[in-house]
Amino acid sequence: MSITQLDKTYVAGTYNRFPVEIVRGKGSECWNTAGKRYIDMGTGIGVTAFGYADDEWQAAVTAQLGTVQHTSNLYYTEPGAKLAQALCTRTGMSKVFFANSGAEANECAIKVARKYAADTKGGDHHVIVTLENSFHGRTLTTLAATGQDHFHTLFQPLTPGFVHTPANDLAAFEKVLDQHKVAGVLFECVQGEGGVLNLTDEFVQGMARLCADRDILLMVDEVQTGNGRTGKLYAYQHYGITPDVVTTAKGLGGGLPIGACMMAEKCAGVLGYGDHGSTYGGNPVCCAGALNVLGRIDDALLDGVLERETYIRRRLEGYAVTGRGLMLGVTCTKPVGEVLAACREGGVLALSAKTKLRLLPALNIPMELLAEAMDVIVAALK
Numbered sequence: 001m002s003i004t005q006l007d008k009t010y011v012a013g014t015y016n017r018f019p020v021e022i023v024r025g026k027g028s029e030c031w032n033t034a035g036k037r038y039i040d041m042g043t044g045i046g047v048t049a050f051g052y053a054d055d056e057w058q059a060a061v062t063a064q065l066g067t068v069q070h071t072s073n074l075y076y077t078e079p080g081a082k083l084a085q086a087l088c089t090r091t092g093m094s095k096v097f098f099a100n101s102g103a104e105a106n107e108c109a110i111k112v113a114r115k116y117a118a119d120t121k122g123g124d125h126h127v128i129v130t131l132e133n134s135f136h137g138r139t140l141t142t143l144a145a146t147g148q149d150h151f152h153t154l155f156q157p158l159t160p161g162f163v164h165t166p167a168n169d170l171a172a173f174e175k176v177l178d179q180h181k182v183a184g185v186l187f188e189c190v191q192g193e194g195g196v197l198n199l200t201d202e203f204v205q206g207m208a209r210l211c212a213d214r215d216i217l218l219m220v221d222e223v224q225t226g227n228g229r230t231g232k233l234y235a236y237q238h239y240g241i242t243p244d245v246v247t248t249a250k251g252l253g254g255g256l257p258i259g260a261c262m263m264a265e266k267c268a269g270v271l272g273y274g275d276h277g278s279t280y281g282g283n284p285v286c287c288a289g290a291l292n293v294l295g296r297i298d299d300a301l302l303d304g305v306l307e308r309e310t311y312i313r314r315r316l317e318g319y320a321v322t323g324r325g326l327m328l329g330v331t332c333t334k335p336v337g338e339v340l341a342a343c344r345e346g347g348v349l350a351l352s353a354k355t356k357l358r359l360l361p362a363l364n365i366p367m368e369l370l371a372e373a374m375d376v377i378v379a380a381l382k
């Protein structure tokens with residue numbers, strides 16, 4: 001049987017995969033079983049920040065593989081300790097909990113908010129406010145956080161205590177805070193899965209102010225927007241706010257599973273011994289890779305992200321383009337499935353978000369490859 005036939009026979013049918021069997025990649029290019037070459041404008045949904053089989057990342061990961069690949073959290077290991085230090089130094093946060101995915105990082109944030117509120121205000125202040133159209137993960141609790149009804153219908157009852165409010169409507173947000181006993185607010189600065197929709201400065205700064213006034217934890221889901229993706233290390237840094245909790249995953253590991261929940265001083269001590277845990281969380285191999293990724297997201301790299309954004313926007317003149325940095329959504333004039341199929345035909349792998357074309361290339365995609373990919377994408381959109 002072919003890879004496709006085996007997969008269709010034995011793997012649970014939760015994914016509507018594109019008809020491409022990827023067997024090899026290097027940087028921003030990959031090849032299928034037939035030897036056809038693609039330029040990758042999706043990076044495994046914003047994960048392979050420096051592309052496939054990046055030399056430096058691979059060296060960091062394989063060096064760690066050759067010493068200690070796992071110990072459990074019963075022991076100390078260097079990569080996780082150093083990664084936590086690097087994340088705190090770069091963000092001003094005080095402590096990090098390591099998980100293995102974005103959903104798990106958000107689960108941790110929700111636990112922090114509920115325990116913080118219970119410690120400071122009593123256990124009835126348990127509501128978590130999230131935004132309509134948001135996406136926070138696939139576990140039953142992060143599905144409850146996700147503000148899209150179609151994710152909810154099949155899996156009732158979901159975890160209670162979540163309230164959704166429209167994005168970019170500060171008056172509605174304030175009303176929700178008045179009407180509920182709120183522990184925390186969780187939001188994406190750019191709603192990725194929801195259609196690459198940007199939150200306004202006024203809304204984000206307004207939420208930050210209202211939460212600070214009421215001692216409600218302000219929690220930013222940077223699973224997709226984080227780690228240089230939008231042209232800052234974390235997207236909240238565009239808004240001049242200081243969150244209480246920042247979650248991230250996807251691009252942090254460069255292709256290995258890791259999630260992180262960062263906590264500011266105010267709530268750094270909320271989780272104590274036994275309050276949370278993970279067998280794999282902070283795995284040394286994943287952390288060694290993440291440490292390499294994080295170390296390379298410097299000002300020069302971020303300038304390169306913005307330079308590439310400018311180039312893409314110029315090539316897409318006449319189309320409505322949303323998002324920020326190298327997380328961009330393009331309004332299509334025909335079904336996005338047809339645009340993606342034309343891209344594949346032309347040798348480009350891209351993504352969709354709702355009805356939009358979504359582009360999440362490697363942060364360091366070479367300009368020549370980007371130009372070549374944009375030729376195909378511009379033609380595919382026509």
Ligand SMILES: *Cc1c(COP(=O)(O)O)cnc(C)c1O
Binds near residue numbers: 103135192250
């Ligand atoms: C992808 C994503 C998640 C879920 O991450 P997983 O690693 O798939 O659990 C959560 N939040 C946002 C904003 C995401 O884009």
